[in-house]
Amino acid sequence: MPLTTWIHPELASLPVFVRAGAILPIAPLMQSTNEIPQGPLTLRVYSGDGCAGHLYLDDGKTYAYKTGVNLRMDFRCEVNADRLLLRLGEHKGSYPAWWREIRVEIFGWSPRGWSPRKRAVRLNGRNIDANLNLSPDKVAITVPDDGRGEVLEIE
Secondary structure (H helix, E strand, O other): OOOOOOOOOEOOEOOOOOOOOEEEEEOOOOOOOOOOOOOOEEEEEEOOOOOEEEEEEOOOOOOHHHHOOOEEEEEEEEEOOOOEEEEEOOOEOOOOOOOOEEEEEEEOOOOOOOOOOOOOEEEOOEEOOOOOEEOOOEEEEEEEOOOOOEEEEEO
């Protein structure tokens, strides 16, 4: 029997529904396309089957994208009870990224039996001393992004 949930949104806080397995890139709030975003790119990872997402970026003002002046990235993750593996794709295209770091926010997953002493966070196969933020609704970490592609593993 399907589960039914009734939502009564208020005008000030509209609900957003996201499919399990989606990875959504989020830019900082800006008031105009003339502004350059400040801070990291945020990836909201909603754990589930077929975990993937994509990013497309261009200047938003000209037709330069028709000659290949854009940026594309792919994201994929593998999730189980003990581990999350997130592949951050290389930057493709000639449009420059405005970020140097990526903040990863993972919803619907936390490492089983996790404690600060047992934690393992690896970037490209190397252990890193990362500030892994655990809260009841998400796990968050910020990692550098040099554009060549990264593999983040959390156990």
